[in-house]
Amino acid sequence: MDHRRVFGEVFTLETAIASFVFAAVLALMAVAVIRRRAGTGRHPSQRAENNRLESYYLGVLGVVAVFLVVYTALANHREHHTPADRPTTRVEVTGFQWCWEFRYPRAAAQRTVSVQGNCRDKQFPTLVVPTGTTVKIKITSKDVIHSMWIPALRYKMDAFPNHRNTFALTFNQTGRWRGRCAEFCGQRHKSMDFWVKAVPPDEYRKWLSTQAAASATGAAV
Amino acid sequence: MSFTSTDHKRIGLLIVGTSLVLMSLVGVLALLMRSQLALPDETFLDAHVYNQLFTIHGSGMIYMVMTPFALGLGVYLVPLQIGAPGIAMPRTTLMGYWLYVCGAVTMLSGFAANDGAHPDGWFSYPPLADRVNSPSVGSDLWIVGVFLAVTGSILIGWTVLWTVLRKRAPGMTMMRMPVFSWSMVATCLMVVGSFPALLAALVMLAVGRVDPAVFASNVWNIGYQHIFWFYGHPVVYVMFFPYLAAVGEVLAVFSGRRFFAYKGTVLALLTFAALSMSVWGHHMFATGQAANDYYSLTSILLLMPAGIEYFALIGTILGGRLVFRTPMLFALAFIPQFLIGGLTGVMVGTPVIDYHVHDSYFVVAHLHYVLFAGSAFGLFAAVYYWFPKATGALLRENLGKLHFWLLVAGTNLTFLPMFALGYLGMPRRVYTYDAIDGFGWLNLLSSCGAGVLALAMVVFIVNVLESLRSRRPAGDDPWGGQTLEWATSSPPPEMNFPPERPLPPITSYAPLLDLEKQKRTGAGRTPAAGEGSQA
Ligand SMILES: [Cu+2]
Numbered sequence: 192m193d194h195r196r197v198f199g200e201v202f203t204l205e206t207a208i209a210s211f212v213f214a215a216v217l218a219l220m221a222v223a224v225i226r227r228r229a230g231t232g233r234h235p236s237q238r239a240e241n242n243r244l245e246s247y248y249l250g251v252l253g254v255v256a257v258f259l260v261v262y263t264a265l266a267n268h269r270e271h272h273t274p275a276d277r278p279t280t281r282v283e284v285t286g287f288q289w290c291w292e293f294r295y296p297r298a299a300a301q302r303t304v305s306v307q308g309n310c311r312d313k314q315f316p317t318l319v320v321p322t323g324t325t326v327k328i329k330i331t332s333k334d335v336i337h338s339m340w341i342p343a344l345r346y347k348m349d350a351f352p353n354h355r356n357t358f359a360l361t362f363n364q365t366g367r368w369r370g371r372c373a374e375f376c377g378q379r380h381k382s383m384d385f386w387v388k389a390v391p392p393d394e395y396r397k398w399l400s401t402q403a404a405a406s407a408t409g410a411a412v
Numbered sequence: 413m414s415f416t417s418t419d420h421k422r423i424g425l426l427i428v429g430t431s432l433v434l435m436s437l438v439g440v441l442a443l444l445m446r447s448q449l450a451l452p453d454e455t456f457l458d459a460h461v462y463n464q465l466f467t468i469h470g471s472g473m474i475y476m477v478m479t480p481f482a483l484g485l486g487v488y489l490v491p492l493q494i495g496a497p498g499i500a501m502p503r504t505t506l507m508g509y510w511l512y513v514c515g516a517v518t519m520l521s522g523f524a525a526n527d528g529a530h531p532d533g534w535f536s537y538p539p540l541a542d543r544v545n546s547p548s549v550g551s552d553l554w555i556v557g558v559f560l561a562v563t564g565s566i567l568i569g570w571t572v573l574w575t576v577l578r579k580r581a582p583g584m585t586m587m588r589m590p591v592f593s594w595s596m597v598a599t600c601l602m603v604v605g606s607f608p609a610l611l612a613a614l615v616m617l618a619v620g621r622v623d624p625a626v627f628a629s630n631v632w633n634i635g636y637q638h639i640f641w642f643y644g645h646p647v648v649y650v651m652f653f654p655y656l657a658a659v660g661e662v663l664a665v666f667s668g669r670r671f672f673a674y675k676g677t678v679l680a681l682l683t684f685a686a687l688s689m690s691v692w693g694h695h696m697f698a699t700g701q702a703a704n705d706y707y708s709l710t711s712i713l714l715l716m717p718a719g720i721e722y723f724a725l726i727g728t729i730l731g732g733r734l735v736f737r738t739p740m741l742f743a744l745a746f747i748p749q750f751l752i753g754g755l756t757g758v759m760v761g762t763p764v765i766d767y768h769v770h771d772s773y774f775v776v777a778h779l780h781y782v783l784f785a786g787s788a789f790g791l792f793a794a795v796y797y798w799f800p801k802a803t804g805a806l807l808r809e810n811l812g813k814l815h816f817w818l819l820v821a822g823t824n825l826t827f828l829p830m831f832a833l834g835y836l837g838m839p840r841r842v843y844t845y846d847a848i849d850g851f852g853w854l855n856l857l858s859s860c861g862a863g864v865l866a867l868a869m870v871v872f873i874v875n876v877l878e879s880l881r882s883r884r885p886a887g888d889d890p891w892g893g894q895t896l897e898w899a900t901s902s903p904p905p906e907m908n909f910p911p912e913r914p915l916p917p918i919t920s921y922a923p924l925l926d927l928e929k930q931k932r933t934g935a936g937r938t939p940a941a942g943e944g945s946q947a
Contacts, residue, residue, distance in 0.1 A: 194767070201764045209755035216726065216751055220744070223729040227667070228736070235669035236731030245676050245723060252719040260712045263762045264705050270764055288545075313846070335540040336633065338698060338771060342837030345768035349699045352539060354630035356700035373698075373771040373839045375533050377540060378459050381842040 193361050197270040198345035201263055208255075273359045277325045280395075282318065284330040286337030286350035286372065289379035293318045299396075299403035306402070310382050317386040318370070321395035326360045338374035341387055347373050362389035418502035419906055424488025425802060427509050427568070431481040432795075434516055436869065438472030441465045443866055446826075450859035452847040462843035463531035464550070468519065470534035471554065475561050476516045478787055479647065482654040483565055483603070485794060486572045486596040488802065492897035493593045495581025495915045497907050500574040504567050511564030519557030522550030530554030533841060535644060538636050539627035542620040552621065559614045562607055569603030572596055581896075581909075583918035587678070590895040590921050591664075591671050595657030598681040602646040602688060610643035634701050641692035649688050651783060653681060655790025656721060656750075659743040662793045663725060665891050666740035667732020670922040673724035680717035680724075687714055697766045704763045711761035718754055722747070737891070738812030742793035745820055750786030753778060756831070771841075774834025780827045792819070792872070799879075800886030804902045808884075811875035818868035825861025829854040894922035 227233060283294040290310035296303050308316030320326045330339055332350040340347035341360075348358050372383035390398065417423070445465050448457040457465070491499050499505055522529030527548035532541045536554075539545060576589070576597050589597075616636050620626045627633055664671040671677070691714065693707030725747055734740070756778040759765045769775060792815075800806050834840075838851050845851045889898040897904065900913045909915050919926040 198764055198768055201762060202759070205759050205762065205765065209758070212755060213748065213751060216722065217748055219726050219730060220747060223726070223732065224734060224744070227729065227732050228734045229668075233733055235667060235733040237669070238672070238731060239670055240673050240675065241727070245673060245720070248723055249716065249720065252716045256712055256715050259715075259758070259762070260709050263708060263712075263764055267704065267708075267763045335545055336537055340771070340837075340839065342768070347698050347767055347770065351630055351633060351699070351701075353628060354634070354701070358700070369837065371837065371839050374537075375463075375540070375771075375841040377531075377545060378463070380839075381459060381844060 192344065192363050194270055194344050194346040197266050201266050204262075205259075208259075271359070273325045273327075277323070277361075280321055280324045280326045282320070282326060282328050284318070284328055284339060284350065285333055286330070286339065286376075286383075287333040288335065288377055289372075289383045291316050291318075291339075291383070291385045293385075295399065299399040302403040302406075304399055304402040304406065308385070310379070310384060313382070315384045315386055317367075317388050319388050319390060319395060319398055320360070320362055321392040322362045322365055322389050323392060324361070326362070327357065328360065329355050329357050331355045335376050336374050337372045337376050337383065339370065340373040341368055341370045343368040344387075349374060365389050365391060418498075418506060420487055420491050420499035420502060420505065421802070421904060423499070423502065423505050423509055424484050424486075427480050427484025427487060427512070430509075430513060430516070431477045431484060434472060435477045435481075436873070437520075438469050438477065439866075439869065441469040441472070443862055445469065446859040446862035448843060449845075449855050451856065452845050452849070452852050454844055457843060459843045460528065460531065463841070464523070464529040466841055467530050467533050467536075467554070468522070471519065471530075471558060472516075473783070474534055474647065474651070475558050475565075476512070476519070478651040478783060478791075479565055480512055480561070480568075481791060482599060482651060483568045483572065485592075485654055485658070485798075486599070487568060489798065489897060490572055490575055490593050490596050491579065492900070492904060492908055493590045493895050494576065494579065494584050495896050495909060495918065496575060496579035497909065498579075499571055500579055501571045505571040508564040508567035508571070511567065512561045515557045515559070515561030515564060517557075518553050518560060522548070522553040522557075525550040525553065535640055536617065537640075538617060538620050538633055539624065541617055542624040542627050543622075544624045555614050555618050555621070559611060562610050562614075566603060566607045566611075569600040569607070573600035573604065576600075581915055581918060587675070588918055588921050588923075591660045591674065591677060592654065592657040592895075594678050595653040595681055598685040599650050599653045602650050602685050605689060606643045606646035608643075609639050610647075613640040613643065634699065637696055637699065638692065641695045642689070644695060645692045646685075646688040648782065649684060651787050653684075655746075655787040655794065657681075658794035658797070659746045659790045660725060660728070661895065662739045662743040662797050663728045663732075664922070665797075665893055666735045666737060666743070667729050668735070668892065669728065669732050670894065670920070670925055671724065672727035672731065673720070674921055676720045677724045680720040684714065684717040684721075687717070691761075694761050694766070697763045698770045708761060708763050712758060714761075715754075715758060722751070737796075738807065738809060738816060739793045739797035739891075741813065741816045742789050742796060745816070746786060746789040746793065749781060749789060749820075749823065753781030753783075753786050756781065769834050771839060772834035773830045773838045773840055776840050777827050777830030777834060780830070785823045785827060789819070789823075792816075797891070798897075799876075800890050801897055801902050801904070803880065803883075804886055805879050805883040806886045806890060807879045808875050811871055811878070815868055815871040815875060818864055818871060822861050822864030822866075822868050826858050826865060827861070829858045829861075833858075889924075892928075894925040896923060898924055 285292040290308045292307040294305045298304050306316050330350045332352045337350040338347050348356050367388045370385040370387050448454050529550040660671055691711045693702035694711045696702040697704050833854050886902050888902050899916050916923055916927050
């Protein structure tokens with residue numbers, strides 16, 4: 192949820208600044224439209240420029256720009272910083288036309304657990320993750336570019352073929368959220384959804400071993 | 413009417429007229445899409461058709477409407493504004509126009525192909541756009557069509573730039589050029605500097621369609637994105653500057669004063685154009701393969717030149733004596749509406765925010781506020797303002813105002829809800845959504861808005877046809893214009909400024925305003941033609 196928190200801070204600040212600027216421009220326009228309309232009998236100004244005001248104004252713009260650049264860059268780094276003392280869960284995500292595969296390499300007693308769906312009839316695969324850990328995700332694609340978007344976490348990362356991106360997510364509460372493919376990827380792009388489910392660590396371990404057992408019996412048949 | 417005339421005014425009108433016809437055509441595609449999205453789980457269109465519609469809508473509006481219209485306006489106006497008898501290399505301009513027409517026809521003919529038109533969006537990333545994933549002939553036609561149209565734009569851009577550099581009348585120094593002509597300098601610099609990158613990207617795609625194995629390697633996939641966006645961001649300003657400057661001229665004329673902060677604006681346009689070449693990576697924050705800090709830095713710095721441009725627009729009206737004719741209404745609405753596009757542009761230029769809203773309806777809303785609520789309003793301000801010059805007839809004021817108010821209502825009703833949709837998690841380029849997603853009522857509002865937009869466009873078309881059918885003569889200068897095009901007849905004669913209509917003295921970027929002032933203050937003194945032009 193770190194992404195969601197950082198996004199919230201930055202988005203709120205930028206929305207506040209944007210609203211202020213928008214209101215100021217509207218107010219100035221209102222002044223012009225009401226007080227300077229032809230009916231009031233005022234004469235148009237002869238002044239072609241106001242260099243002094245313009246340079247002060249440019250200075251203010253510069254300060255705002257530098258502040259925004261620095262502040263948002265720091266936020267970006269904070270968002271991507273993973274504390275070393277937290278346990279790590281590793282998941283390999285593969286996008287394909289048109290669904291997802293979630294692999295947990297050697298997660299349950301050296302067995303790899305894999306969840307894969309086909310995203311047909313609104314049956315979407317679920318990425319199960321434990322709360323309180325750093326979930327390190329390696330993401331790639333089998334065919335075209337996809338993008339793994341979890342709107343509730345305010346984060347997405349593209350899945351490229353022949354390339355692996357890595358990022359980390361954290362979940363400090365249990366719950367289930369919808370995930371989507373954000374990069375247009377062809378005919379069934381629309382239904383390339385998935386679920387993310389965060390559960391307590393012990394429940395996560397139990398889930399892993401049932402999955403591992405199920406795939407073991409599946410392999411034996 | 414000749415389609416082979418080398419009169420820049422004829423060529424300019426052909427370009428502008430063609431792009432307005434195409435605007436209506438690809439605008440209808442958007443109406444079909446909004447019909448499909450009005451309610452959840454609709455089956456009016458299937459995914460295959462929907463994908464073609466958004467591809468051709470986006471490609472059409474960007475490559476074949478907003479870019480050519482901006483350049484066409486330059487072809488028509490720049491020679492007049494700088495007191496030249498014609499455009500430099502008119503045959504090249506004409507060839508550019510015909511390449512553009514061939515390109516548009518080629519791209520649209522994809523709808524007649526077996527599998528339909530190209531379905532991969534206006535930026536068509538590989539490997540999706542290779543032959544394996546997009547086997548339709550429509551995709552080949554799209555590549556060829558866009559290639560031709562963009563080549564045409566490059567040729568036209570060169571001739572306009574060359575005209576400014578080589579054909580200015582005596583006395584027309586660079587710093588006496590009207591704001592619109594300056595905007596065309598910045599625009600054409602970006603056209604010749606960045607559009608070839610699109611040609612390169614299209615060649616890459618073409619190679620990938622012959623041999624899809626090329627795109628098995630990530631280098632070529634991510635490389636395509638870098639090359640494409642090297643074109644893809646400057647083009648946004650190509651579709652912005654001329655309209656911004658048209659708005660500036662309209663604001664000045666209907667404020668009865670000269671454009672405020674001219675020098676700052678010229679500098680801002682040039683700075684903007686230069687910076688535009690180094691911001692492309694902000695389209696790629698979510699690829700995990702771009703230097704996000706750097707591209708965020710350059711993108712956010714753009715707020716400085718943009719802020720100066722706004723300073724000039726608002727300064728102009730704050731000291732004016734405002735007359736609310738139709739062009740003025742469109743120009744005034746441009747200010748806050750484009751601002752919404754600009755302010756949300758700072759947001760999507762911020763990586764932390766972009767990770768969430770990238771490829772969502774938030775971006776769709778943002779780009780339509782820039783291109784439609786902003787640039788298209790500038791486009792209509794330009795049409796209402798210069799129509800009397802080009803045709804000699806005035807457009808109807810009452811229909812113009814009806815068009816304006818419908819367009820304002822329709823624009824905001826259509827595009828404002830899209831910000832919320834994107835924030836709430838609706839991806840772009842989906843042909844439908846589920847009822848449980850909760851996107852229903854916002855989409856319905858947006859679709860209703862699209863209906864209002866369609867109505868507004870019908871009013872506009874009726875206005876143009878009616879005004880041409882039963883003409884109300886405009887006279888040479890119906891608005892009290894300040895720039896040289898208003899010193900000649902409407903429509904201007906072949907030579908622009910023949911001996912019987914000599915150029916007035918060129919004393920500043922608003923020579924007709926100077927002349928007016930001189931007449932008022934120095935009553936009895938008649939300035940000789942050409943006086944003051946040798947500074
Ligand atoms: Cu996908």
